Amino acid sequence: MDKKLPVWVRAQDNYAGKVELEHDVDIPTWIVDSSVSKELLSDLYREEKFDMLLDLCGVDYPGREKRFDVVYHLYSFSTGKRLRVKVPVSEDRCEVDSVVDIWKAADWFEREAYDMFGIKFKGHPALRRILTHEGFVGHPLRKDYDPGKRWQLEEDKIYKPVFLNLPPEEDSMFERMTINIGPSHPAMHGTFRLMAVLEGEVIVDSDVEIGYLHRCFEKMAETHPWQQVVPYTDRLNYCSAFINNVAYCKTVEDMLGLELPPKAIWGRMVLMELSRIMDHCVCNGTTLVDVGALTNFWYFFEIREEIYSLLTKCFGSRLTVAGCRIGGFQHDLPPDFIDLCKHLLEIIPPLIEDIDKLVTHNRIWLDRSVGISAISGKEAINWGWTGPCLRASGVQFDLRKNEPYYWYDKVDFDIPVFYGGDVYDRYRVRMAEIKESLKIVRQLVEQGIPDGPYAVDDYHVMLPPKDMVYNQMESMIYHFKLIFEGMRVPPGERYGYLEGANGELGFYIVSDGSPNPYRIKVRPPCFPIFSTFSRLIRNQTVADAIITLGGLNIIAGELER
Amino acid sequence: MVKENELTSPSWITSKLEVIEKWARSRSFWPLPFGTACCAIEYMGVVSSHYDVARFGYEVVRFSPRQSDLLIVAGTITDKMAPVLRKIYEQMPDPKWVISMGACASSGGFYRAYHVVQGIDEIIPVDVYVPGCPPSPEGLIFGILQLKELIKRGRDRYSRKAEVSDG
Amino acid sequence: MRIPDKTKPYRYSLWEKLYLPAIFSGLKVTISHFFKNIRKSPFTIEYPEKRRDYGNRYRGYHILTTRPDGSLKCVACYMCATACPAQCIHIEAAEHPDPNVEKYPVVYEIDMLRCVFCGYCVDACPENAIIMSNTYDMAYFSRKDSIAGIDDLRKPFTVSQEWLGYRPYFPEERKVDLVKMAKERGPVAA
Numbered sequence: 001m002d003k004k005l006p007v008w009v010r011a012q013d014n015y016a017g018k019v020e021l022e023h024d025v026d027i028p029t030w031i032v033d034s035s036v037s038k039e040l041l042s043d044l045y046r047e048e049k050f051d052m053l054l055d056l057c058g059v060d061y062p063g064r065e066k067r068f069d070v071v072y073h074l075y076s077f078s079t080g081k082r083l084r085v086k087v088p089v090s091e092d093r094c095e096v097d098s099v100v101d102i103w104k105a106a107d108w109f110e111r112e113a114y115d116m117f118g119i120k121f122k123g124h125p126a127l128r129r130i131l132t133h134e135g136f137v138g139h140p141l142r143k144d145y146d147p148g149k150r151w152q153l154e155e156d157k158i159y160k161p162v163f164l165n166l167p168p169e170e171d172s173m174f175e176r177m178t179i180n181i182g183p184s185h186p187a188m189h190g191t192f193r194l195m196a197v198l199e200g201e202v203i204v205d206s207d208v209e210i211g212y213l214h215r216c217f218e219k220m221a222e223t224h225p226w227q228q229v230v231p232y233t234d235r236l237n238y239c240s241a242f243i244n245n246v247a248y249c250k251t252v253e254d255m256l257g258l259e260l261p262p263k264a265i266w267g268r269m270v271l272m273e274l275s276r277i278m279d280h281c282v283c284n285g286t287t288l289v290d291v292g293a294l295t296n297f298w299y300f301f302e303i304r305e306e307i308y309s310l311l312t313k314c315f316g317s318r319l320t321v322a323g324c325r326i327g328g329f330q331h332d333l334p335p336d337f338i339d340l341c342k343h344l345l346e347i348i349p350p351l352i353e354d355i356d357k358l359v360t361h362n363r364i365w366l367d368r369s370v371g372i373s374a375i376s377g378k379e380a381i382n383w384g385w386t387g388p389c390l391r392a393s394g395v396q397f398d399l400r401k402n403e404p405y406y407w408y409d410k411v412d413f414d415i416p417v418f419y420g421g422d423v424y425d426r427y428r429v430r431m432a433e434i435k436e437s438l439k440i441v442r443q444l445v446e447q448g449i450p451d452g453p454y455a456v457d458d459y460h461v462m463l464p465p466k467d468m469v470y471n472q473m474e475s476m477i478y479h480f481k482l483i484f485e486g487m488r489v490p491p492g493e494r495y496g497y498l499e500g501a502n503g504e505l506g507f508y509i510v511s512d513g514s515p516n517p518y519r520i521k522v523r524p525p526c527f528p529i530f531s532t533f534s535r536l537i538r539n540q541t542v543a544d545a546i547i548t549l550g551g552l553n554i555i556a557g558e559l560e561r
Numbered sequence: 562m563v564k565e566n567e568l569t570s571p572s573w574i575t576s577k578l579e580v581i582e583k584w585a586r587s588r589s590f591w592p593l594p595f596g597t598a599c600c601a602i603e604y605m606g607v608v609s610s611h612y613d614v615a616r617f618g619y620e621v622v623r624f625s626p627r628q629s630d631l632l633i634v635a636g637t638i639t640d641k642m643a644p645v646l647r648k649i650y651e652q653m654p655d656p657k658w659v660i661s662m663g664a665c666a667s668s669g670g671f672y673r674a675y676h677v678v679q680g681i682d683e684i685i686p687v688d689v690y691v692p693g694c695p696p697s698p699e700g701l702i703f704g705i706l707q708l709k710e711l712i713k714r715g716r717d718r719y720s721r722k723a724e725v726s727d728g
Numbered sequence: 729m730r731i732p733d734k735t736k737p738y739r740y741s742l743w744e745k746l747y748l749p750a751i752f753s754g755l756k757v758t759i760s761h762f763f764k765n766i767r768k769s770p771f772t773i774e775y776p777e778k779r780r781d782y783g784n785r786y787r788g789y790h791i792l793t794t795r796p797d798g799s800l801k802c803v804a805c806y807m808c809a810t811a812c813p814a815q816c817i818h819i820e821a822a823e824h825p826d827p828n829v830e831k832y833p834v835v836y837e838i839d840m841l842r843c844v845f846c847g848y849c850v851d852a853c854p855e856n857a858i859i860m861s862n863t864y865d866m867a868y869f870s871r872k873d874s875i876a877g878i879d880d881l882r883k884p885f886t887v888s889q890e891w892l893g894y895r896p897y898f899p900e901e902r903k904v905d906l907v908k909m910a911k912e913r914g915p916v917a918a
Contacts, residue, residue: 078729135640136640145675147673147675150675150676151675153640153641183642184645184646184649186624190595190601211639215598215672216674216675216676216677219674219675228811231671231813235598238598282602298609302609302771312783312785312786316782316785316786317786317787319695320599320695330847334785354761361744362754363740363747363750366738366744370740374737375735376733376734377731377732377733378732381731395729396729397729418738419732419736420736420737421735424737465897469854480807483810557598610770610771610772611771612772612773664843667841667871668841670844673815680841682871688869689868690867690868690869690874691867692840692841693845693864696864696866700866703864703866703867706776
């Protein structure tokens with residue numbers, strides 16, 4: 001598949017001349033004509049077992065005859081292979097067949113591509129804007145759209161819900177009623193809006209509106225130099241900002257072909273695992289608050305505050321750390337880093353144990369969460385789930401084990417898997433993962449900090465150390481060039497991914513060799529997960545919907561970017 | 562401090578009442594955290610045990626605008642959210658104050674972008690701006706304490722408006 | 729990889745079905761925390777009276793450093809303004825009458841409400857002219873007040889070392905001698 005197209009593609013006449021292989025790319029890439037794209041994708045689903053649609057996005061090349069690329073990223077659970085499919089479309093015939101009936105995950109991704117680029121998807125059940133508001137004119141991620149051009153939202157244009165799966169009304173005790181929850185509602189975490197049709201207290205169908213925190217990360221990344229994108233990545237998943245930094249930097253480092261020094265890798269691994277703990281703390285803490293268990297929240301926040309202390313001592317900020325730079329760290333880790341980590345390893349386990357004792361076997365919590373919004377592994381994969389939520393449905397998939405990066409193959413840890421697929425098992429997976437992350441940190445700390453530099457020794461990427469800048473002309477020139485001209489990344493594209501706290505966090509980056517990234521598409525793990533929300537809460541009560549939302553760990557900054 | 566001529570003036574009782582009113586108001590805000598983004602996580606830090614805003618009497622967090630008098634806008638406000646924020650502010654009963662927490666709410670921060678409101682003062686009046694992205698919990702507490710001082714001295718927007726309407 | 733197409737919900741153990749034992753073990757935890765907090769001082773940091781130790785890298789209010797004679801070290805090279813992702817730094821340069829002396833800033837303003845405190849300006853400065861303090865208690869009553877000029881920014885430097893936050897390098901911490909390493913390696917190709 002890497003070198004040439006498989007037999008079943010070459011054998012079929014209708015694919016002749018319409019499917020091409022692209023060479024010199026990071027993962028196998030096919031360029032497919034838009035007339036056969038749907039056919040080919042469903043064949044890929046059947047023949048090659050690509051059972052997950054990881055990501056779907058558009059890319060704009062204004063100079064080309066066929067202006068837009070629709071890019072699909074596929075993953076196969078049975079073979080572990082990845083594939084990128086590009087479908088070029090022209091501006092005047094800006095239409096592709098929808099793949100919603102193959103992968104349900106495509107629903108929201110296609111709406112996003114429509115919203116951002118104006119690409120139409122034929123056969124999509126309800127193609128409408130998703131991130132920007134109803135009063136918006138134009139498609140913001142097109143290259144000719146001015147990044148600062150805003151549109152006001154008038155009150156009368158506010159979003160109207162679309163109920164797609166509304167069953168016919170039968171004789172029921174209750175009259176049907178539509179209610180609106182959010183966006184300013186504590187149960188909706190401030191930024192989501194749920195419109196539900198109720199029969200009594202049971203939700204018959206619902207529609208979710210997002211986009212209240214669409215901060216235009218992707219457009220901002222296109223208008224800033226490579227290194228300056230790092231602070232923006234902080235604000236994607238702000239509960240575990242450091243993992244986002246690493247995911248972005250790692251992808252760009254791979255594009256540059258940089259080899260990181262061991263100290264940088266070690267530091268990144270320790271801090272990533274601690275960030276993962278922080279993220280799970282917020283998720284489990286707020287879920288429990290949503291059902292009224294408040295005490296755990298204080299204990300979880302004690303853990304977080306302790307980790308904040310470490311992050312502040314390393315990078316100078318509590319939440320939005322901007323810790324990494326492309327090429328390593330900006331500064332060395334503090335000299336007492338190991339002691340601080342050891343202190344954390346002493347403090348966190350007893351608190352986790354306390355929380356375990358408080359809630360894990362508590363009948364009230366069990367009755368509220370067991371069997372709520374259950375989803376099977378197979379269905380979850382079709383919806384594009386990854387991460388802890390998928391592992392709660394019984395699929396043992398973790399990129400740290402399946403496709404190890406950094407030193408994850410050298411440390412010993414387990415992947416916790418549960419089979420309930422419900423809110424309780426999502427909670428249990430996260431609690432177990434906190435313990436596994438602690439195990440990884442403990443092993444790394446026992447290993448000790450590796451000696452050597454903390455960043456690559458390449459002044460085309462990293463700023464030279466300051467005392468050299470002050471004293472040497474040559475370093476001064478490098479410094480000057482890096483600041484004013486920015487670093488350059490060779491033209492090309494890459495899909496970099498790692499296991500974020502919510503699942504596979506992917507960065508699809510296109511470079512054209514200029515000082516700014518040409519296109520950055522984030523594959524946010526909670527975007528496909530949240531698109532399932534309407535399906536999950538169908539035939540459940542409103543109270544269950546609220547706890548379901550908590551258990552999915554939806555972070556608005558990452559969902560809406 | 563009460564001056565001699567104030568004691569003898571006829572409005573002594575009402576002005577004393579005002580002092581008590583200001584004293585009470587400034588010490589018991591009922592905040593409504595309009596949290597959308599990263600700042601909301603730091604707001605959680607403010608109410609949790611390390612910073613414990615209850616020490617000042619500001620722990621009665623209400624999510625209903627009808628029951629609160631201090632709107633803390635924590636997080637980026639987008640054009641889509643703007644009508645919601647305006648409505649929430651209008652629903653709050655007088656007297657009401659607004660704290661804009663963090664760079665995004667105050668000025669749009671580094672999101673000079675097509676979907677982000679460049680400062681919530683486009684939509685609603687703001688009493689105190691707290692810089693930082695996000696501000697540390699201490700920063701927010703400092704901001705609230707500044708507002709407290711302002712109200713105690715009667716220099717806040719609401720008291721000034723009352724003065725004008727009284728003539 | 730095995731992919732289940734059914735879910736298997738958790739089954740309660742006898743201990744959990746009994747309801748009360750778990751409740752009591754939970755109560756034991758909270759009560760033990762209660763007594764622990766009475767004996768030992770609680771976690772709370774009494775903020776205005778006490779300040780938390782954030783280490784000496786905290787990214788807070790900016791400082792413009794000065795030379796011994798009191799003039800600004802800044803040479804108005806615009807590197808911080810270029811490196812700033814928020815574009816919140818505004819500089820206007822002026823030539824010194826003596827051609828041997830470098831340029832200096834007439835106007836140096838930071839819009840504190842735009843600033844995201846990422847520290848990029850500190851990293852970009854080639855003269856160690858802008859650093860950060862660990863001051864986090866800031867609040868403004870209007871957008872206009874929030875623009876900090878030269879006088880506001882140079883003021884905090886008179887305070888002691890303890891107030892310093894994020895700086896271009898931390899000499900007391902440095903272990904690896906990058907300068908020596910780079911010298912041994914020789915110049916890199918341009």
